[in-house]
Amino acid sequence: MGIKLYREPRLEKPIMFVGWPGIGNIGIIAMNTLRGILKAEELGEIESWDFFYPRKVSVRDGLLEDLDFPSNKFYYQRLEQKDLIFFIGEEQPTEGGRMYARGEKAYQMANLVLDVGLKLGCQRVYTSGACVSLIHHQMKPRVCAVTSSEELIKEVKKYQNTILMSETGERRGGEGTITGLNGLLLAVAKKRGVESICLMGEIPDWLSGASFPYPKAARSVLEVFAMILGVGIDLTFLNKMEGQIEEIIESICAKFPPEMKEEYDRRKFIPQTKPGTITIQAQIYIDERFKKGGDEGGEKPI
Amino acid sequence: MNGLKKEAMRVEKSPFEIYKTAELHNPSLIVGWQTRDIGQLGYRVIDFLNEKLGGQEIAEIKPLGFFPFGGVRFKDDLVQVPESKFWACERNNLLIFRSDEPEFEDYKFLNSILDFAEDHYQAKELYTLSGTISLIAHTHPRRILTVFNQPELKEMLQGYGLVEMSWEGPPAISSYLLWVARRRGIPGVSLWPEIPFYLATREDPLAIKLTLSFLNRRFNTGLDLGGFDLEIRGQNEKIAQLRRGNAEINKYISLLESGFRLDEEEQLKLAEEIHELLGKGD
Numbered sequence: 001m002g003i004k005l006y007r008e009p010r011l012e013k014p015i016m017f018v019g020w021p022g023i024g025n026i027g028i029i030a031m032n033t034l035r036g037i038l039k040a041e042e043l044g045e046i047e048s049w050d051f052f053y054p055r056k057v058s059v060r061d062g063l064l065e066d067l068d069f070p071s072n073k074f075y076y077q078r079l080e081q082k083d084l085i086f087f088i089g090e091e092q093p094t095e096g097g098r099m100y101a102r103g104e105k106a107y108q109m110a111n112l113v114l115d116v117g118l119k120l121g122c123q124r125v126y127t128s129g130a131c132v133s134l135i136h137h138q139m140k141p142r143v144c145a146v147t148s149s150e151e152l153i154k155e156v157k158k159y160q161n162t163i164l165m166s167e168t169g170e171r172r173g174g175e176g177t178i179t180g181l182n183g184l185l186l187a188v189a190k191k192r193g194v195e196s197i198c199l200m201g202e203i204p205d206w207l208s209g210a211s212f213p214y215p216k217a218a219r220s221v222l223e224v225f226a227m228i229l230g231v232g233i234d235l236t237f238l239n240k241m242e243g244q245i246e247e248i249i250e251s252i253c254a255k256f257p258p259e260m261k262e263e264y265d266r267r268k269f270i271p272q273t274k275p276g277t278i279t280i281q282a283q284i285y286i287d288e289r290f291k292k293g294g295d296e297g298g299e300k301p302i
Numbered sequence: 303m304n305g306l307k308k309e310a311m312r313v314e315k316s317p318f319e320i321y322k323t324a325e326l327h328n329p330s331l332i333v334g335w336q337t338r339d340i341g342q343l344g345y346r347v348i349d350f351l352n353e354k355l356g357g358q359e360i361a362e363i364k365p366l367g368f369f370p371f372g373g374v375r376f377k378d379d380l381v382q383v384p385e386s387k388f389w390a391c392e393r394n395n396l397l398i399f400r401s402d403e404p405e406f407e408d409y410k411f412l413n414s415i416l417d418f419a420e421d422h423y424q425a426k427e428l429y430t431l432s433g434t435i436s437l438i439a440h441t442h443p444r445r446i447l448t449v450f451n452q453p454e455l456k457e458m459l460q461g462y463g464l465v466e467m468s469w470e471g472p473p474a475i476s477s478y479l480l481w482v483a484r485r486r487g488i489p490g491v492s493l494w495p496e497i498p499f500y501l502a503t504r505e506d507p508l509a510i511k512l513t514l515s516f517l518n519r520r521f522n523t524g525l526d527l528g529g530f531d532l533e534i535r536g537q538n539e540k541i542a543q544l545r546r547g548n549a550e551i552n553k554y555i556s557l558l559e560s561g562f563r564l565d566e567e568e569q570l571k572l573a574e575e576i577h578e579l580l581g582k583g584d
Contacts (some may be wrong), residue, residue: 049409050409050410053408053478054473054478054481055472056470056471056472056473057469057470057471057472057473057477057478057481058469058470059449059467059468059469059470059477060468061466061468062448062449062450062456062464062465062466062467062468063449063450063451063453063456063466064449064450064451064477064480064481064484064492066481067473067477067478067481
């Protein structure tokens, strides 16, 4: 099970930003965008074959050219005040056809990510993801936080547009689970003495199973990252994607029965704490619209 | 005592159950799969080789860690146990492996196959066997499409009538094994005999015979493949009878014979009819 580092830069207590795909791809969009804007350079990778089945084979004129695996790459960048490491995983290692990582493979992957972080002197790690909430899609998503210590709670309270998970009012006793590696990494980091914070952008509950991304929430998370790093980030390029997704969502909403639409629109004015009928019914609309097909794998001649 | 304990632990951790040591010297490794085995090609070819060349069961890869054990699968009322076995055909210097596809730890599993072949017998090259679905009629001649992992082996097998494949898409486990072999410096080739789509769920004796003919020539095994001619004739006759009594099926096969394509519904209808026909006893 291997880590391949192309270089070992000397970094000063770097902060690590880690992302895998998840609900609405909020975390991965945020991490990838931040990495791109800050022009982080490739640092290394976790070899994929222990975790993933290859996605694609390329055969030309009878010769096997290559197999394509989901990538798991590290990047780094030195800013004036902070050094940064990024880890972006294109897929979560799953067992038994599940959507999100769990089990031994997930634990191994999380530890490998931390191995590199610790080797380079990292003392804090940020992950990101989605917070499924009873919000209206026209509202600006808030950022919900979970941290590994009381000190960090005090810190995240100062972040803009950010609330603690216990303040969302939707979870009994402030308890819940952050599924997949964006959550598991927090636990592994805490166990290994690394501070960890997960910042999750709100996504309307009925959109949590959608096959399209939710960039609006990624924007909220990115705004918080920009504040933490003290850098200006131009997010105008997200406008186009947001506009396209907004159109899709509006077209689905337009087909809601009037009473359902009325109930849903009330979310704009009255914060709700319990899911109503809207959740299940709207999910049916979205499932019907975005039914996914799948093909069996296997070689065929071109 | 400690040394013994350590040795015992090491043995316990081995992924292999070894029954006996065979007299093989730099053998060729032939690998077939019995999961998603199109036209029963992998199963039948390996069964035939083992039977006719006196293949002896020498080892297996233990299933734990590669296959689920939350219950048991059954098919046609029979309990199915995952199998991953090695046979040795000493006279012809062939190491043969047939297995279900692993459900977990694919990379480790594929390396285990090559570990056994290399560490115990210094296997020199790899041949994988899998059928590929083709939109041809059963009366059409079959070809063996091939993928090599090194140009040298491709060069060496010129003249065997193999057809070079070009393909981009999801890899089957044979391609994955071929890639792992390349990483370890083992030359290999995947053989993909064409199988008409409507024979995919049954058997295709013509493709099986073609594959065995290649192996026969390559390894000078001197196998008598005459028995397959009977099977081929029998299958062709059954389908010809169906065509005589069923104008729709006759039309679909005639279209394929003329090089036309069937739409999805026609393909399904033809596949269902042939599946049912070939499932009946004589």
